[in-house]
Amino acid sequence: MSPLKRFFRFNLVGLLGIVTQLTTLFLLNHAFPRRYLLTSTFAVEFTLLHNFVWHLHYTWPEALENRTHVVLTRLLRFHLSNGLVSLLGNIAFMHIFVRAAHLPVLFANALTIACCGLANFLLAHRWVFPQTTAAYDAGNKFQTHQFQ
Numbered sequence: 457m458s459p460l461k462r463f464f465r466f467n468l469v470g471l472l473g474i475v476t477q478l479t480t481l482f483l484l485n486h487a488f489p490r491r492y493l494l495t496s497t498f499a500v501e502f503t504l505l506h507n508f509v510w511h512l513h514y515t516w517p518e519a520l521e522n523r524t525h526v527v528l529t530r531l532l533r534f535h536l537s538n539g540l541v542s543l544l545g546n547i548a549f550m551h552i553f554v555r556a557a558h559l560p561v562l563f564a565n566a567l568t569i570a571c572c573g574l575a576n577f578l579l580a581h582r583w584v585f586p587q588t589t590a591a592y593d594a595g596n597k598f599q600t601h602q603f604q
Contacts, residue, residue, distance in 0.1 A: 459581070462515060466577045469510040477503040508534045516585040530584050537579035545572035
C-alpha cells in the first residue's frame, strides 16, 4: 500500500475517532454529570482503543498478528506515541494558536488536530507498525516489479 493511501486511511480512522470520542463523552456526561475529568479520560482511552483496532485491521492490515505479546507491544507503543502526542500536542498547540496567535478556538483546534495527526501517522508508520509495513511494502514492490 502506498504511503499516501495509508495516510488517507489513517485520517479516515482519525475522523471516526473524533466522532467516537465526542459521542462517548456526550453519553458519559449525561450518565455521570459533573464528572467531566473522569468521563473525558475514559472517552480518550476508549477512542485510543477504537483507533488502534481500526488501524490494525484497516490502516495496517498486514500487521495483524496472532501472537498476543506482539499485539500488546503495538498497543503499548500506540498509547505511548499517539496517546501522548495527542494529549501533549493539544495542550501545546492550543496554547500557541489561541493565546499567542489569537486564533478562534475551533479553528485552532482544527490546526492542532492536523499537526498532531501528521506526527501520529509518522510515529505509527515508523514505530508502532514498522516491521510489517516495511516487509509488506517490500513484498508489494517485489511482486509489482516481478510482473512488469
